[in-house]
Amino acid sequence: MSRIREVSRVILSQVASDGAGVKLRRSIGGSQIADLDPFLLLDNFGTENPDEYIAGFPWHPHRGFETVTYMIDGLMRHKDSMGSEGVLGPGSVQWMTAGHGIIHSEMPEQEEGRMSGFQLWVNLPAKDKMCAPRYQNIDPENVPSVKLDGVDLRIIAGSVEGPDGVVSGPVTGVATDPVYLDVTLAPGGSFEHAIPEGHTAFVYVFDGTVAVSGKEVEQHHLAILSDGNHVRLTSDKGGRAILVAGRPLGEPVARYGPFVMNTPAEIQKAVRDFQTGNFLMH
Ligand code: FE
Numbered sequence: 001m002s003r004i005r006e007v008s009r010v011i012l013s014q015v016a017s018d019g020a021g022v023k024l025r026r027s028i029g030g031s032q033i034a035d036l037d038p039f040l041l042l043d044n045f046g047t048e049n050p051d052e053y054i055a056g057f058p059w060h061p062h063r064g065f066e067t068v069t070y071m072i073d074g075l076m077r078h079k080d081s082m083g084s085e086g087v088l089g090p091g092s093v094q095w096m097t098a099g100h101g102i103i104h105s106e107m108p109e110q111e112e113g114r115m116s117g118f119q120l121w122v123n124l125p126a127k128d129k130m131c132a133p134r135y136q137n138i139d140p141e142n143v144p145s146v147k148l149d150g151v152d153l154r155i156i157a158g159s160v161e162g163p164d165g166v167v168s169g170p171v172t173g174v175a176t177d178p179v180y181l182d183v184t185l186a187p188g189g190s191f192e193h194a195i196p197e198g199h200t201a202f203v204y205v206f207d208g209t210v211a212v213s214g215k216e217v218e219q220h221h222l223a224i225l226s227d228g229n230h231v232r233l234t235s236d237k238g239g240r241a242i243l244v245a246g247r248p249l250g251e252p253v254a255r256y257g258p259f260v261m262n263t264p265a266e267i268q269k270a271v272r273d274f275q276t277g278n279f280l281m282h
Contacts, residue, residue: 005201005228007215013044013204013222019057019106023047027204027222029121036200036224037248038123038176040065040260044206044220046072046116053115056107061279062098063270064129064260066122066174069094069106070156070182070242072206074115080104081280084135091140093156095171097124099131101270101279118204118242125175125249126262138170150189156180158245160193176246183243185210185235193243194230201225201245208239217241 013025029041071088079085081103146153146162157171158179203212203223211234217223254261259270273279
């Protein structure tokens with residue numbers, strides 16, 4: 001049975017700063033909505049002003065969840081405690097499963113020009129929180145795109161029915177079975193997408209205006225979707241949004257800064273492990 005997902009709530013993202021002073025817009029994980037199971041945080045960074053990004057995100061730890069960086073504009077160099085290093089450029093994705101612990105930095109590889117993109121935090125189920133850290137680094141050319149009438153899609157996770165068959169995103173093996181699409185609508189463009197019933201789903205509009213199942217959602221707004229099995233995105237004047245979905249975990253969330261566990265005791269252990277230099281050992 002066809003059941004469209006309506007917009008159940010719209011949230012205007014709030015201007016915030018994180019790292020060493022990177023200006024961004026936070027919609028999930030801030031004062032308005034603490035989390036949206038399984039999503040813990042959504043930040044949209046985007047500025048032309050180097051003063052608002054140049055300090056970057058110096059060395060910091062993560063434990064118990066996944067951080068997903070999707071670059072739209074600009075260059076960011078990442079380094080981590082596993083010895084990986086690389087530059088994320090426009091259109092690239094880094095899906096990092098922090099597991100029991102990783103320490104990393106993300107610093108601008110540019111001194112001028114626009115820097116923009118997204119950081120999404122995806123929770124891990126209790127059984128995976130202390131897993132070995134894992135990276136999926138995906139270069140822009142390995143993020144498949146699909147062109148439909150008036151719609152350009154980039155598929156980071158999940159599958160889309162394209163004119164030449166089903167196209168699947170490169171991110172695999174994630175516990176929450178995520179969907180992550182970048183949807184650009186030309187004026188008059190329209191796109192329908194199936195989303196598994198029971199998945200938490202949202203649309204974040206970062207350019208123009210997008211109607212989500214008939215409701216107009218403006219730039220910098222997050223639209224949380226009701227349950228159902230598909231969503232429809234349209235735009236009169238053109239717009240661009242990310243469409244993200246994932247299976248909720250339904251587990252308790254204990255959270256302190258960059259650590260997200262199930263119980264306060266596990267958080268205390270994470271802090272202790274970090275302070276005593278035992279963080280990277282399992
Ligand atoms: Fe980080």
